[in-house]
Amino acid sequence: MxxxxxxxxxxxxxxxxxxxxxxxxxxxxxxxxxxxxxxxxxxxxxxxxxxxxxxxxxxxxxxxxxxxxxxxxxxxxxxxxxxxxxxxxxxxxxxxxxSIQTSTDIVDIVDQHQQAYQPAVETLDLPDKVNQLNPDRRMVIDLVYFYGYTHEEVAEKLNLPLGTVKTRVRSALQELKKLFGT
Amino acid sequence: MNTKEYIESGILEEYVLGTVSPQEKREVECMSSIYPEIRQELDTLSAAVEQYAQALRRDPPTDIKEWLLKELEFGPPEAEAVEESNPTPLLTNEENTETPIRTLNSREDAFDSRPTFRVTWLVAASLGLVVLFFAYFLYSQLQGSQQTLSSLRNSNEALTEEVRVLRAQQSQADQTLAILKEPGTRVIRLNPTDTTTANLATIYWNASTGQVNLEIDSLVRPPETQQYQLWAIVDGKPVDAGVFDVGDNTRVVQQAKKFLKADAFAITLERRGGSPTPTLSTMVVVGNVTS
The missing domain is CATH 1.10.1740.10 (RNA polymerase sigma factor, region 2, helix turn helix motif)
Incomplete structure (x- = not known):
């Protein structure tokens, strides 16, 4: 493209x-x-x-x-x-x-990301594909990729075991890969 | 290396999302340059993230591009750029052109070609130094290992020697034990005649077989011209029981002659080859059978 x-x-x-x-x-x-x-x-x-x-x-x-x-x-x-x-x-x-990394801030970030930015990406046909992403997985990608959180920080903020975060990161990217299959 | 396992480990996903450590980053880059399938997966994942980013596209304010076109430097970099890159630096230099003093402003000098050479030389020289230090480091390491090696070799030799001596002593002890275990063996201590030192030799005499074994405990080695001679006293008369040498390692000597009957044993120092009758004045030790 x-x-x-x-x-x-x-x-x-x-x-x-x-x-x-x-x-x-x-x-x-x-x-x-x-x-x-x-x-x-x-x-x-x-x-x-x-x-x-x-x-x-x-x-x-x-x-x-x-x-x-x-x-x-x-x-x-x-x-x-x-x-x-x-x-x-x-x-x-x-x-x-x-401190940006308090738990209220993270909820804030996540909320904004869920509400404000999903409608904002209306420019192409691609957002539909992005919206097909499982929300949990998408949140993990966003936290790690766009907000620079380490896996440990994501685990702490989302109150998940580290192993789950790692698995979720991997499956999120695999899902992304399938969605945008080359 | 199992590339499938590596791909499934999740490290590539972490790499693409930028959460790997610098060391892991180098590792992934190294692996992907070696294995095409890893490179393939990495590219696919990167492409997926790129597509995600494309989905977010928004047109930036138009004046950003203009600002960048004004601020950025165009034209070939480094030495060749002197002529072509002039227009851009000049924009900011206009006020400075009247001031001839430039010594403090090292930034401007950086556009000259000379510092590039200087930098090149500096880099080359420091690389040379690093290599030199590394070589010295390796050399001292080598010397250290050589020293360790030679000291290990020495102690190994010492240990081997010790083992050899111990083994000889062990076989002597075994021999003595075997003799002692034989039924009918009697132990006769040969005591020194001058009562100075004790226990110079021991006789193991088996009365039933007549076998005589002599164990040298601490007899002094005689001069080359002389030899020790063992005597058995049978019915009051000394009977030659053979000559023997005091060697370094031989402690137990089996005498060829057999005695079924003996009252005492004695050792004299005689001419080399022995003597038919004992020289009583040179008698070193004597031991009674009954004692």
């Missing part, structure tokens, strides 16, 4: 990016910024903060693209990780001092 939009292969794009070609930047930005922005927004839940994070993310991407190695993973995944980590860092510094 995303590759068909590119005038050349991802390998060539990466080479051009590593040469810091402006044309390649345009392609990269147009291709991936909506998804990165969506992820960032899901993490920081604030448009003003999200725009800062997106800017920071692209500065980091541009600075680190020369060291990107396609052997180690897919480009989009690499980009997502930079955006996600920058976003998680941003909420952590924003909330440092106050």
């Amino acid at each position: 995303k590759r068909s939009n590119l005038p050349f292969t991802e390998d060539v794009l990466v080479k051009k990016l590593q040469q810091r070609e402006e044309q390649a930047f345009h392609l990269l930005y147009d291709q991936y910024s909506p998804a990165l922005y969506g992820v960032i927004l899901k993490v920081v839940r604030d448009e003003e903060a999200a725009r800062d994070v997106l800017q920071d993310s692209f500065v980091k991407i541009w600075r680190n693209i020369p060291s990107y190695d396609a052997q180690k993973g897919r480009l989009f995944t690499w980009l997502l990780n930079i955006a996600r980590n920058t976003a998680i860092d941003a909420i952590r510094t924003r909330h440092s001092g106050q």
Whole structure:
């Protein structure tokens, strides 16, 4: 889907990016910024903060693209990780001092995630697929992937045994894999 | 390595979600570079997460792209970039152009090609140092192990020698025990004639078979020209019972001559080869059968 939009292969794009070609930047930005922005927004839940994070993310991407190695993973995944980590860092510094990780906050996060953000992802036909995810499993993915919780933290917050969390993480991703079967 | 087990362990899912430790991260990357099936699973999982992310897409505010196009540097990086990258730094340098003093502003120098070489040299030199230290470390380790090895070898030799001596002593003791166990064996202590030291030799004499065994306890080794000679006193007369040497390891000597009757045994020091009659003045020990 995303590759068909590119005038050349991802390998060539990466080479051009590593040469810091402006044309390649345009392609990269147009291709991936909506998804990165969506992820960032899901993490920081604030448009003003999200725009800062997106800017920071692209500065980091541009600075680190020369060291990107396609052997180690897919480009989009690499980009997502930079955006996600920058976003998680941003909420952590924003909330440092106050404790974000109290149990009421987690309920808060989960509630917002359940109510506010499910209707928000109406842009494509994909959300239907996301909604097919078992809610328990989806919550685990969201906590771990979007809010940067460790398995131990998820276990503590959801009051589940660590083993259950690990199993749930694995089955959640397997379900996701089936849903978006390649 | 069972790749199926590895795939099912859940580590790849953790990797994709970013919850692995740096060490696990390297492990997964290493494994996926070796095993295509692991790489395949990793890519599929990554793709699934990517699809999830695609589902969340929202158009970012348009001015972000403009801001980035202004802020980011374009054109080939490093040395070749000097000419082409000029426009961008100039934007921020306009105010600075009048000030010729640049020493403090090391950031700007970084755009020059020279520091790149300097950095390269620094990296090369520190790598060399690291290698040197590592080599020295390995060398000292090697020396340590060699020392340990040689000391182990020495103690092994000492132990082997000790075992050999003990085994010899054991076989002597076995021999003595066997003689003693034989019915009819009598033990005759040969006491020194000058009463200085005790228990120089012991005779095991079996009256029924006539067998005479001599155990040397602490007889001094004689000069090469001389030999000890054993005598049996039969009916008051000394009868030659053979000569013997005092060796390092031989303690029990079986005499060839047999005596069915004897009153006493004695040892004299004689010329090498023995003497037909005992030289009483050189008598070392004597022991009575009845005693």
